[in-house]
Amino acid sequence: MTPYAAPELCADLEAALRTRDLAVGYRTRRGRRAVLEHVNLAVRPGELVCLLGPNGIGKSTLLRTLAKMQPALWGSVELGGADLRSITHAELARRLGVVLTERVAVEALPVRRIVELGRYPHSGWFGRITNRDRHVVDWAIGAVGARHLAECDFSRLSDGERQRVMIARALAQEPVLLVLDEPTAFLDVPSRVELMGLLRQLTREGPLAVVVSTHDLELALRTADVVWLVMPGGELMTGAPEDVVLSGGLGQAFEGRHIRFHPEERTFRLLTGDRGDAVVHGSGLRASLATAVLEREGYSVAAGFEACALSVHAHESGWRVLTDDAEWSGADFASLAVFLRGRRTAA
Amino acid sequence: MWRACLCAIVVSGVIVAAQRPAPRVAAANLTRACVETFDAAADYFPDKVAIEDATNFSVEYRTSYKIVTIKEAYAGGPRERYVLAQCGTPPPRLIGDLAGAQVVTVPVGSLFAFSTTHLSLLVDLGRVDILTGVAQRDVVMSPEVEGRIKTGKIAEFAKVGRVIDVERVVSARPSLLMAGGTPSATFSVIRRAGVPVVANTEWLELTALGRAEWLKYMALFLNEERKAQTLYGAMKNRYQSLSTRATARPDAERPLVMTGRSTRGMFTIAGGRSYVAALITDAGGRYAWADDTAVGSASVDLEAQIQRAANADVWINGGGWKSLAVMLEDEPRYAAFKAYRQGQVWVYERRETPTGGNDYWSRSVTRPDLVLADLVKIFHPTLTPEHTFEWYKPVPAR
């Protein structure tokens, strides 16, 4: 049950957010320095968009411009059909909620009060809270799964819990769009996955659209509806995650001297293979893990190498390596790694 | 037999030789000259002063020098001793009691005076000619001194914030610097440079007469003891005869007297043991704070002053108010005092010198008899019909 009862929002399949030939950057004393130009993007209601790109390319600048936290250089941004330049901050706050990377330090306020702050654009003088406000706050707290934290002191929460509360606060503004700037930066892995899962869920449940920038590439590819990838030259590649993977854009954007993007697994790997080839016999989890150990020790593993490749068998009780003259075996992968390292020094 | 005569002659010779000749007394103190040929037997100070009322200084005379002792060089300060050696006589050896004493050759040829009260001492003794330096030129109130300033003979040695300019003092090398009875780090420097510094703590005296007697202190450095003794004696007689008459009045005729002014709810008044309180009593009044123990000024809460003095008959020594109406603008609660409502607020602003200053501060120190006369006329208007107010006048209504 969401509070989004406004019928026009549900029926509106038009873009929640649209940019037209937008340029974002900075105004200096000497003039304007554009970081990204000719940006034409659209976000539809119920979409989860992940903004990806190398460090310093301008993701934050773009998001801040979309949230009207800094002015666009030229071009326009429309939110629900209305140009950002023509709405006041107060009006904007009723349609757009923001969550930032920074850790908020507030003493002596319970979670409920923090979420109540999200009613700022709707509440009256002195911040009076009505029944409807309370209702929305309750819903927001429940939507982020923080009901058990509602009366806790905000400053005692973990980082992951805090970011969830900040999302609840943004939801309490009853926005049509949520913009999040690297919200998972300080979170541990389980919290990151939970947060992205939460965003996924929110976009499923209603017309809320979400734009989130993140460095967590693999998680983004798994959860996003749409990916906006900023290429090193400043162009923007957009589409479903799989399309972007297929186009090779990710490799272009992120590849470095020692890493490569593996499209099948949709993940990055360190470059390997300087020790030679190896082949793994066996199947299932143990075979994959044995492959992982070999690759970490510098071997290139593929099914096709037969001749003069190191042969590793992975089976139920451990591993076995057969060479021309000898045979080694062990029960756990640590011993395999030790063996492989020993071979290096011997050779 | 003639052996006995020889013995007798020798013995009488010894006896005669052993007799000290009676000291020859000079005719008067040398006020402007030095001794030409020193005579160890002569008493160079036939005119001496006797200290009756001042408690902060005392003097002992020897034949060729005086020992002056200051009880407190400044409030709570140490005792200081000065040896005033007659010019032209050998200075005494500074041993025993005199160890560490400051030596001043008298009579001094030039004087740097710190307080304006010192100037009035000089004026009364008629010796403004000795003055060569004042602390600040523009607070001087006496016409004699101002005349001398105009001739350019007087230096200004503490112009900024009344802090002594050491260089100016040392380069002028006066015979004496008379300080105002407050400590300063500059004194030791000035002394080491060869300029004697003596303290004048007349303002620590508890009685008006005691303060006035410091005329004699100044006289010690100028050898003008005769003048000082005469002037002071006459003034004291006038003071005491008037005081006797005033205090003889019956209690019912003795007015209750209040002092001071209020800023921001705090009344700054004369302390119960100050010379102002003593003057009030000597003039036949009753001071509202007679039981207070401060010897200078005291701060009391407005509330306390109202409780004590709301019914006081006379109000003296407040501020320099131009009119009663102006007083009320400053502090509307002055209206609570009967003395205010009845127009009995008296200030010492009657005399204003041509430059707009008030010589109460400088002249009243040596003329407490005039101050007393004014106060007696305020407290007992019919007692002295022949006296005209010297300084005091009532604050007009507007």
Added chain:
Amino acid sequence: MTKREAVILGGLVAAVGVVFLLSLALGSTSIPLRRVIMALIGTLPDEDTSGIVVTTIRLPRSVTAMLAGASLAVAGLQMQTLLRNPLADPFALGISSGASLGVALVVLGSGYGAAAAFGNAMGMRGDALITLAAIIGAALVLGLVLVVSSRIANPTTVLILGLMFGYAVSAIVTVLVGASQPERLQQWAQWGFGSFSGVTWQRLRLFGPLTFFGVLIASATTKQLNALLLGESYARSMGLAVRRARLLTMLGASVLGAVVTAFCGPISFLGIAVPHLCRGLLGTSDHRALVPAVVLMGSAVALVAQIVSLLPGSAGVLPLNAVTSLMGAPIVVAVLLRSRRGAFAG
């Protein structure tokens, strides 16, 4: 508002009432409580000195104390939230130094003659002139700091700016002090002690409305202050016009500080200590409860300081500033030590 907050606020109201009555009953002279009450309800004859003391001295003084205490406390709270700094006070923008400069020019040194002439021309004397000079001095420094700081986003930078301006102005005041006559220094020192006793009913006609409406307007910024708790970026994203709010809040708080300083002299510590006291007492940073709490607590603390400074029974008086600092410092230390992480810990 939670039940606990409501109870605490109620308790504070009662406390203010009690201390107010106490401040009327106690003073440097002892007046029996019965007579005090008679004076208040008007059954004493006009000339009765006790009645005069209570109605013309104690009553306006207590009212002044409450207004001044509430003003300084609210202004301090605003500055602490705005500048996100627990050490901020209403004078963070150099107000106090500016007021001192104005007063120094009038009381000490070279401005004396010119100021007296100006004052006579305006029909003002003495205290009124000093008040005006303090306001002008404070306004000048405040204007300067606001103009420069309007271009700066970082609140700590603004605080440092205010501090630097304050130092520079204090240096000028020190020069004036050094060059002045010793007699005037006493008057200057007395102004520096701070005092509620100087505000008579006449002057309350100006002081009262200024502070009363000032506190009211400050209370109206409750919502903005709450939003600012999350920092300026979040506040803007929730719809707060941050730059305008910052300017208006700083202006409002500084004007309150300047008015109190002009009429009562510089009063330290109330502005810093009372917000911390209230945070510790209420256990919340929510301004909807904090603002009324600091208003009440500020009044109470100022009244207590007034009572203590009077050393009831003796005619002498402790400088008000000394009392507020002596009371304030240990209280703040105690509050900070008791709260495990201290207010404003990260």
